[in-house]
Amino acid sequence: MFFIAIMAAGLLYVLLLKNYKKTLPSVAPPPKASEKLTLKTPGGDVVINDITKNPVSTGDNRAILFARTEDYDMLFFPTDQGFIITLSQPDIQIARTHAEEDFLKILGINKQQACRLTVSLAVPVSISEKASGLDYGLSFCPGSKPLPKDN
């Protein structure tokens, strides 16, 4: 019995290791949003593609990860209807450019509409100690900040 248990544990361990992938999290395709979502903002309603339909992952429905690539994570918080874009590769300039382009495409909105939304663009300390801690915003919106040039 003892030996069977050890062998079973060993087999399970080997199988788990075999199936483990070292690759980056899957890159989410833009959601196939057939429906629209209306967000209320101080500057009027903004109609976006319904990003809650096919999310990459949800954190107990309070945080919806609707897009993830090696450059960024994009999250939507239904409670306060805010967005957070976190950059996830060390070349944060390129990551920001890609993230902003994709953000407009995925939501199906233009720059003016995007600037009416509550969108934070930030960098975690594990990606850049120097750039972390600030909200840079969308670069084409008023009040946005440039990223530091050298990390």
Next chain:
Amino acid sequence: MKKNKIFLIVVVLLLVLLNSASFVSAQYENIEMIPGKGNTRTSDFCTYIGQIINFGFATIGILAMFMLCVGAYQYLMAAGNIAKVESAKATIASALLGLLLGLTSFIILRTINPDLVKCDLKISGTGTGDGTKPPPTGNCYGGKGACKTECGSGDDNKGQDICQSGQTCCVPKSDTGKCEPVKSGPCSVDNLKSTCFGDNAEKASKICNKESAGNPLAGGDRCSDDGRNFSWGLFQINLTCHDIGLRCTGAFNPTGSCGGMKCKNVADEVTYNQCVQKAQNIDFNIAYACQLSGNGSNFSKDWKNSSQDCGIP
């Protein structure tokens, strides 16, 4: 008597070797592989010791099994001879006791003093402790500061940090205190006010922004060999340091690699996945960060760098 002398000499030699700074700082790579570790060579002394210990555990198991078989054979062959039966029972009992002692030695040592099971070769006052770099004399505070005997009026004094004794780390004031709170989501000030952070919500929100950018699914800090993340969630709970009720520190190799020694890789995939899932849980992460920081009153211990960068004690 002769055996005792040999044992004593071996122990003394081992102690001398282990305490020798030159031995610790020497550049080496083990040539002889530890059985069961394949062709994994290491130049890290602690990893090497860890491999020897793991080999020791395997040996204990095999020897115990062998002695159990010997005892059982003696018992069978005793044929009612009481003396032989007693001898066989003693052999079996000793084997089981040895196995139990061997397998629980780690727990016993950790209960007596957790430092007894940590391999930390850092020698006070000699710098990085990895045995390869000289004591730092220039950059400190993540490269933002400089080690000086006294800070100027335009500098913030960040304490000794990694500077030599008698020096202090001076960071230009323009490089500190630049942190903003998160605007939306679970780390927003409004949301954190309703949690155990209460009046410290703004401070906590800034630390959260610095750590994860407000992303509850964020993974940061990586093990050196397999590149797996070991800090997770809003406040980047370090799973090599915190068990969070799931024995997470044991999921990494080497075990207990919290602090100066970085983890090499994930050793227990199942536990690791459970720990990541728990650390990504919004409510748990906030509550745990609250507990570690004394409801947001002290971030300087577990979030030392972010606390310094944001100018939040």
